Amino acid sequence: MKIISWNVNSVRARIKNISDYIKQSKPDILLLQETKTQDINFPYEEFISLGYKSHVYGQKSYNGVAIIAKIKVENINKNFIKDNLNQSRIITGEIYLKKKKIELINIYIPNGNPIETEKYDYKKDWLKKFIISVKKKLSENSNLIIAGDFNIIPEEIDVYDFKRYENDALGRLEIRKKFRELINLGFHDVYRFKYKHKQEYTFWDYFAGSWQKNYGMRIDHFLLSNNLLENILTININKKPRSKTKPSDHTPIELEIN
């Protein structure tokens, strides 16, 4: 089974790129973040024509997450946490891998910049609530997949110049500790689990030639609960979509499990 996570930075502006990518990568499930559109304007038909059903939790202009699936996804839930600002940042559902019932959690964690503002507090509060809910869910189901745009640089190796981000909402120790706290509930960061010292990124800014200079950061992640480690086949950051015309600033991360 192939599950892919991708912050597309507008599903409507990106629909051609997304469609081309699906045809090539053929995921069973595609988890989208930053769809940036209300549910009534979601391009359902484009995904249906490719054989996918869309489970969406949209919002006008900002945020928005979706589970695009070729296989059955049950018990879709948009209230995994209570979001203080009612932003559309999390959608969950259940899938089956052989006999295992897996809770799939698609997230778009707040950016949190600038620090020392209400935006940063919102990110900290969001993470606090999320960790509590994950802990509770883990006590009910030991098969969890958390994927999405975390807006967290886990370690120094995960950004082109750590000095620039050590006091930023993405790289600050206080935030990285939250990521570690999540991992310590019983998860592995699949990319880092497979590649101990590899330096690859999932995001590059649009400006200042960041892509060309490879000034990027690894902020999109797959976390698998320890019970699912034996099911991991491959994890891959696919840089091709970032090199296309009219790209998202993020590129997909692809997981294969069996």
Add this chain to the structure above:
DNA sequence: ATGGCTGAGCTACTCAGA
């Protein structure tokens, strides 16, 4: 290297992203 580039909503310009 805390500014530049992109998208949404709207149709000039602000807000947000990371």
